[in-house]
Amino acid sequence: MEIETVTDNQKLRVAKKIEKMFGHIDPKLPPEMCPIRDIMALASDKWSILILLYLGYFPTLRFNRLKKKVYGISSKILSERLKTLEADGYILRKMYPEVPIRVEYNLTDFGHSYLQKLLDLTEWVQKYSETILANRSKFAK
Amino acid sequence: MEIETVTDNQKLRVAKKIEKMFGHIDPKLPPEMCPIRDIMALASDKWSILILLYLGYFPTLRFNRLKKKVYGISSKILSERLKTLEADGYILRKMYPEVPIRVEYNLTDFGHSYLQKLLDLTEWVQKYSETILANRSKFAK
DNA sequence: TTTGCTTAGTTACTTTAAGTAACTTGATTT
DNA sequence: AAATCAAGTTACTTAAAGTAACTAAGCAAA
Numbered sequence: 483m484e485i486e487t488v489t490d491n492q493k494l495r496v497a498k499k500i501e502k503m504f505g506h507i508d509p510k511l512p513p514e515m516c517p518i519r520d521i522m523a524l525a526s527d528k529w530s531i532l533i534l535l536y537l538g539y540f541p542t543l544r545f546n547r548l549k550k551k552v553y554g555i556s557s558k559i560l561s562e563r564l565k566t567l568e569a570d571g572y573i574l575r576k577m578y579p580e581v582p583i584r585v586e587y588n589l590t591d592f593g594h595s596y597l598q599k600l601l602d603l604t605e606w607v608q609k610y611s612e613t614i615l616a617n618r619s620k621f622a623k
Numbered sequence: 624m625e626i627e628t629v630t631d632n633q634k635l636r637v638a639k640k641i642e643k644m645f646g647h648i649d650p651k652l653p654p655e656m657c658p659i660r661d662i663m664a665l666a667s668d669k670w671s672i673l674i675l676l677y678l679g680y681f682p683t684l685r686f687n688r689l690k691k692k693v694y695g696i697s698s699k700i701l702s703e704r705l706k707t708l709e710a711d712g713y714i715l716r717k718m719y720p721e722v723p724i725r726v727e728y729n730l731t732d733f734g735h736s737y738l739q740k741l742l743d744l745t746e747w748v749q750k751y752s753e754t755i756l757a758n759r760s761k762f763a764k
Numbered sequence: 765t766t767t768g769c770t771t772a773g774t775t776a777c778t779t780t781a782a783g784t785a786a787c788t789t790g791a792t793t794t
Numbered sequence: 795a796a797a798t799c800a801a802g803t804t805a806c807t808t809a810a811a812g813t814a815a816c817t818a819a820g821c822a823a824a
Contacts, residue, residue: 487732488732488735488736488739492735492739493679493735496679496735496738496739496742497679497680499742499746500676500679500680500742501680503676503742503745503746503749504680506749506752507673507676517752517755517756518745518748518749518752519669519673521748521752521755522669522672522744522745522748523669525748526667526668526669526672526744527667528660528663528664528667531663531667532648532660535641535644535648538634538637538638538641539638539641539642539645544800544801545800545801545802546800546801549801554783555783556782556783556784556785557801557802557803558782558783558784558802558803558804559782559783560802561801561802561803562782568762569758569759569762569763570755570758570759570762571754571755571758571762577801580791580800581789581790581791581792581799581800582789582790582791582792582798582799582800582801583789583790583799583800583801583802584800584801585800585801585802591628591629592751592754592758594629594633594634594637595629595747595751596747596751597637598629598633598637599743599744599747600744601637601640601641601644602740602743602744603663603667603740603741603743603744604644604659604663605640605644606736606737606740607659607662607663607666608644608647608659610733610736610737611647611658611659611662613712613733614658614662614711614712615658617710617711617712617733618710618711621709621710621711621712622710685771685772686771686772686773687771687772690772695812696812697811697812697813697814698772698773698774699773699774699775699811699812699813700811700812701773702772702773702774703811718772720819721771721820722770722771722818722819722820722821723769723770723771723772723818723819723820723821724770724771724772724773724818724819725771725772726771726772726773
């Protein structure tokens with residue numbers, strides 16, 4: 483598959499954007515004072531991405547159903563990620579004190595806004611996944 | 624800060640996109656046969672993102688200079704990530720057998736193409752980082 | 765001629781994060 | 795009195811990440 487050529491003009495615009503961002507990413511000394519790295523690390527975590535995708539597809543999901551969808555995740559990690567995603571404002575947790583307990587999760591508007599950007603990235607990855615796999619096996623030799 | 628409202632129409636389009644992707648992400652049974660998760664996991668890894676950003680900004684960087692830029696990364700992990708990013712086709716490694724040895728890294732066109740999508744995401748995160756931090760401290764109570 | 769200096773890593777070791785599996789809670793049915 | 799349910803939590807194991815010292819190769823100075 484052909485990759486769209488990247489013009490020097492585009493590269494320049496990218497460099498400008500990065501320069502602007504570096505004010506936040508690289509404040510010379512205190513790396514933990516800069517929240518971007520920390521926020522990106524969570525929001526682009528492998529499990530968080532899948533959680534957000536499934537909550538973007540199903541308007542609301544309960545804990546165990548979500549766990550089945552996000553194939554391979556453990557209760558422990560799912561519970562952990564859901565808490566952080568909720569804390570950051572991406573998702574909403576609604577608890578119904580029935581017996582047995584019922585808990586529903588859904589995206590907030592903020593989460594939807596993020597998901598749209600995330601999708602652009604995952605779509606790119608999907609589009610070029612075969613290229614990447616081909617690169618890998620070529621490199622292995 | 625106000626979040627742009629997400630219309631039902633947008634949500635529907637997002638759902639459509641995700642549905643299309645689920646064919647790749649969720650092939651019901653073999654989760655390791657699906658490359659998207661694996662590719663996303665690497666390409667959105669916290670260190671890989673920073674490496675790609677710096678290589679997007681500086682046309683070429685040598686190992687130790689890159690290590691200084693990507694604040695906090697160890698030689699071990701940097702070396703590891705560079706190898707995988709090279710294998711997947713995002714970056715190029717040029718070795719000059721001088722003494723001391725000189726090795727230069729730069730983005731491929733493929734890497735540039737990915738970086739453009741990645742930047743849209745990091746820009747979103749930058750834009751809303753204060754909102755997220757505010758959400759966090761509100762949730763902490 | 766041995767000591768030091770350089771870069772781009774690698775190796776052995778420690779710490780932290782992730783994964784596994786069994787357990788908890790509490791009203792309701794068997 | 796025991797089993798059942800969902801939504802987690804806990805204690806334990808394994809894998810990944812971080813730390814710090816080391817290596818290679820050749821040249822320059824002592």
